Each structure stands twice: as C-alpha cells, then as structure tokens.
Amino acid sequence: xxxxxxxxxxxxxVLQDGERGLEIIEDSxxxxxATFRVFKQDHTLANLLRSQLLLDESVIFAGYKVPHPxxxxxLLKVQTNGTVAxxxxxxxxxxxxxxxxxxxxxxxxxQFRDKEFDLGGAEVQQQPFYSDAYADF
Amino acid sequence: MNSTVTIRELKxxxxxxxxxxxxxxxxxxxxxxxxxxxxxxxxxxxxxxxxTTVLPDEFIAHRLGMIPLVSTNCxxxxxxxxxxxxxxxxxLCMIELRIDFRCDRPGTTMNITSNHLEIRPxxxxxxxxxxxEELAKRTPEFGIPVSKSKDFSGFPILIASLRKGQELKVRxxxxxxxxKDHAKWSPCTAVGFEYDPYNKLRxxxxxxxxxxxxxxxxxxxxxxxDAPLDDEPFDYDAExxxxxxxxxxxxxxxxxxVVLKALADMRSRAATIVFNIDNPPTSDAMDISEAxxxxxxxxxxxxxxxxxxxxxxxxxSPNGSGSGxxxxxxxxxxxxxxxxGGWAV
Numbered sequence: 001x002x003x004x005x006x007x008x009x010x011x012x013x014v015l016q017d018g019e020r021g022l023e024i025i026e027d028s029x030x031x032x033x034a035t036f037r038v039f040k041q042d043h044t045l046a047n048l049l050r051s052q053l054l055l056d057e058s059v060i061f062a063g064y065k066v067p068h069p070x071x072x073x074x075l076l077k078v079q080t081n082g083t084v085a086x087x088x089x090x091x092x093x094x095x096x097x098x099x100x101x102x103x104x105x106x107x108x109x110x111q112f113r114d115k116e117f118d119l120g121g122a123e124v125q126q127q128p129f130y131s132d133a134y135a136d137f
Numbered sequence: 138m139n140s141t142v143t144i145r146e147l148k149x150x151x152x153x154x155x156x157x158x159x160x161x162x163x164x165x166x167x168x169x170x171x172x173x174x175x176x177x178x179x180x181x182x183x184x185x186x187x188x189t190t191v192l193p194d195e196f197i198a199h200r201l202g203m204i205p206l207v208s209t210n211c212x213x214x215x216x217x218x219x220x221x222x223x224x225x226x227x228x229l230c231m232i233e234l235r236i237d238f239r240c241d242r243p244g245t246t247m248n249i250t251s252n253h254l255e256i257r258p259x260x261x262x263x264x265x266x267x268x269x270e271e272l273a274k275r276t277p278e279f280g281i282p283v284s285k286s287k288d289f290s291g292f293p294i295l296i297a298s299l300r301k302g303q304e305l306k307v308r309x310x311x312x313x314x315x316x317k318d319h320a321k322w323s324p325c326t327a328v329g330f331e332y333d334p335y336n337k338l339r340x341x342x343x344x345x346x347x348x349x350x351x352x353x354x355x356x357x358x359x360x361x362x363d364a365p366l367d368d369e370p371f372d373y374d375a376e377x378x379x380x381x382x383x384x385x386x387x388x389x390x391x392x393x394x395v396v397l398k399a400l401a402d403m404r405s406r407a408a409t410i411v412f413n414i415d416n417p418p419t420s421d422a423m424d425i426s427e428a429x430x431x432x433x434x435x436x437x438x439x440x441x442x443x444x445x446x447x448x449x450x451x452x453x454s455p456n457g458s459g460s461g462x463x464x465x466x467x468x469x470x471x472x473x474x475x476x477x478g479g480w481a482v
Contacts, residue, residue: 010219013318020418021413044166047162051161055160090414094410098404101401101403101404104400105400108144108396108400111142111143111144115144
C-alpha cells in the first residue's frame with residue numbers, strides 16, 4: 001500500500017515490538033567508560049543529555065553522535081573519573097533534567113497565572129485567536 | 138535548579154518568553170520538542186465520493202490535511218490509531234469530517250472553506266482493551282476546524298472554488314499524530330529562538346560589505362542585555378544563559394498548552410532513560426508495563442552475553458533481498474541494497 005521503498009515514518013520514533021529503548025555497552029579498554037545506545041530518539045534527547053552530563057564534575061567526557069540520519073538511534077559516550085559509574089552519571093543527568101523541567105513547569109504556571117490575572121481571567125478564555133495574518137484576505 | 142522564566146506576551150496562540158538559568162542544550166531541546174513532539178489531530182485519510190472541481194483529488198486531500206483542527210488535550214483525549222485496539226477506526230482514534238457541497242448558483246463561483254467540514258460521529262466499536270476514558274477528556278469543540286471554533290475571529294481557509302454544477306463530496310478521517318511524521322501535525326506555525334543578541338559569545342560571524350553595525354541591526358531582544366564595551370576582551374568561559382522564545386501556534390493548541398506539554402514530554406523522555414537504567418534487561422519474566430513512556434517488551438539475550446535488540450535500524454528488508462547486509466563498508470543496512478552491493482530496482 002505504501003510506497004515500496006519508503007520506510008514507515010512512525011518507525012523513526014516508535015519502538016518496535018520487542019525493542020528496548022536503551023542498550024548499555026561497557027567499554028572494555030577505557031576505565032569507567034560506556035556507550036549508551038538509545039533507540040528511536042534523536043538530537044532532541046541526545047544533546048540535552050550530553051550538555052547535562054558535562055555539568056557533572058565526575059564526568060570526564062560526554063559526547064553523542066547520530067551515526068546515520070536514516071537510522072533512528074544515537075550513541076552517547078560517557079567517561080567518568082571513577083567515582084560514579086557511567087550509567088549512574090547518566091541517571092543523575094536525567095534526574096537533573098527532570099528537576100529543571102519540574103521547576104520550569106512551576107515557574108511557567110506562576111507566570112501564566114499572573115498574565116491571565118492581568119488580562120482579567122475570563123477574558124483570556126474569550127480572547128480571539130490572533131488573526132492579523134488574514135488582514136488582507 | 139535556579140532556572141526562571143519571564144513571559145513577555147501571552148495570547149491564545151502566542152507566547153513570548155525569556156528562559157534563564159538553563160543551558161543551551163536544554164533550551165534547544167525544549168524548542169525542538171515544542172515544534173515536533175506535541176500530538177495534535179489532522180486529517181490523514183480522505184475518501185472521495187465525488188470531485189468535479191478543477192482541482193485533482195490528491196491536491197484537495199493535501200489541502201485538507203493542512204487544516205488545523207482543535208486538538209485541546211489531544212495527548213490524553215485521543216489514541217494513536219497504531220495503539221488502538223479497534224479493527225478499522227473508532228471514536229477513540231479517529232474523527233470523521235465530511236464535505237458535501239455543490240455549486241448551484243448560476244453566474245458566480247462558490248468557495249469551499251474549512252468551515253464546510255462537518256464533524257460526524259465515529260462508531261464506538263472500540264476493541265477489547267479500550268475503556269473509552271479518552272472521550273470524557275475531550276472538549277466540546279475537539280476535532281472541529283479551528284476556523285469554526287467560537288474563539289476564532291479570522292477568515293476560514295479556502296479549499297476550492299466551484300463554478301455552477303461542480304461538486305465536492307468527501308469523507309475525511311482525522312488522526313492523532315506528531316510533526317515528526319508530517320509537519321501538518323505541528324501545533325506551532327513558528328518558534329522564534331534567539332540567544333546572545335550582541336554575539337558576545339561569537340557563536341556566529343557577521344558577513345558585511347562596509348559597516349557591520351549598520352548592516353546588522355540589533356534584535357529587539359538586545360534591550361534585555363548589556364551591550365559589550367568596545368574594548369571588552371572575549372570571555373572564553375562564557376555560556377549562553379538567556380534564551381528568547383516566541384511560540385506561535387496555528388490554533389490547534391493554545392501556546393500555553395504547547396509550552397506545558399513540551400515540558401511534560403521532555404520529562405517523560407528523561408524518565409524513560411532512568412527507567413531503562415534501573416531495569417536492565419534480564420531473562421526472567423518481569424513486569425515492565427509500568428514504563429513511563431512506552432511499553433518495552435523484553436529483548437532476547439544473545440549467547441555472548443550482550444543484550445541484542447531484535448530490531449535495529451530498518452529491520453528486515455521489504456523487498457526481500459534477504460540477509461540485509463547492505464553496501465559493504467558502509468556499515469549500515471539499507472533496505473534497497475542487494476547483497477552484491479548494487480541497487481535493487
């Protein structure tokens with residue numbers, strides 16, 4: 001039904017049956033290093049985790065790559081100074097991201113409440129969609 | 138933890154805010170999530186009963202797909218068709234919209250617009266696994282074109298112009314999706330993103346003919362930051378920490394909802410990684426149905442002790458080239474490359 005040579009686009013971001021989201025490959029030659037293979041995720045998550053890992057003092061190296069644009073996974077390489085395991089460092093980074101997100105949610109809620117209060121609560125609900133785009137229709 | 142936000146402008150479909158105290162990776166991830174990962178509803182399947190307009194079927198189908206539909210709380214109030222237990226579409230995973238319009242007025246043309254899309258009830262033939270709780274979370278306007286929403290004050294979207302005797306009769310099925318599949322599912326028309334308006338960090342270099350300052354006017358966001366001194370030395374350790382966003386939506390979701398859903402989505406992604414680290418694959422039966430984002434059935438354990446995932450990359454070749462070795466030396470399996478390395482037709 002679909003074009004024969006066109007992969008299903010959902011396969012770029014939905015895990016297949018039996019597919020696991022994360023694969024941990026311990027590095028056998030470098031101490032306290034591991035590569036994480038995260039499936040069906042892209043730069044959105046990869047760069048977020050990489051930049052968060054680099055803020056961790058016990059992390060010596062963190063970098064990611066998407067080896068091929070048609071293959072929907074990325075590799076995240078992490079090396080720590082040995083005080084924590086790489087998977088623990090990654091977990092800490094994720095927890096830090098969750099904390100930031102939770103904090104921002106709270107800040108946004110406050111700001112939304114203030115803004116809606118300024119505009120007079122109910123009016124915000126009634127406020128029409130912005131329609132300048134159609135001005136010379 | 139000390140991240141803050143300042144909303145500078147808030148409208149239903151627009152939110153302009155400044156984010157502080159986060160790093161560039163987070164800020165960019167947030168922007169990408171708002172653009173591509175927030176589910177909305179859009180027409181995805183169009184059945185033509187009659188089309189005697191001058192526009193071909195596929196042209197009209199494409200135009201219909203791009204029409205924004207009200208998708209309030211879409212991530213909870215609708216199922217993806219791929220996850221629904223129904224056989225061929227039900228009220229939980231699809232919305233039917235119809236156009237039945239014929240121009241009978243002589244001497245003039247008539248326009249079919251997004252306001253002619255009439256919503257029709259879908260059958261409630263949910264499969265065994267569905268409870269129908271999604272329906273209770275819907276707003277009364279869920280699924281109607283944004284131009285028919287009571288809050289909308291603009292003009293509807295023109296679909297086709299008909300002369301006398303021409304007719305368009307179609308059944309459209311709207312599904313839930315995200316913009317990674319097709320941009321029509323993006324709730325955002327634009328996400329403006331800027332940091333470092335004075336280019337103090339030198340993340341960019343300006344090309345100019347004669348006068349850099351005259352040819353590159355400052356952005357309005359520059360008012361938020363201190364101008365650098367003329368002889369200010371370059372700070373090698375500086376990191377961007379203020380990000381200026383301008384989120385505009387097409388009306389399918391409010392800008393507020395886009396922002397909050399994007400944060401929730403980022404959290405669930407990070408939580409999935411935490412879950413996967415805490416629950417390494419074992420050969421024992423283990424209940425992982427509590428996974429925060431998606432259900433992840435257990436992978437098989439390979440003989441060498443590594444955890445192989447049954448499907449990496451594209452999986453099996455659709456045109457049956459068998460082993461799926463791909464082009465030698467490229468290191469990745471392409472579905473349309475034969476074992477000999479030539480291109481299969």
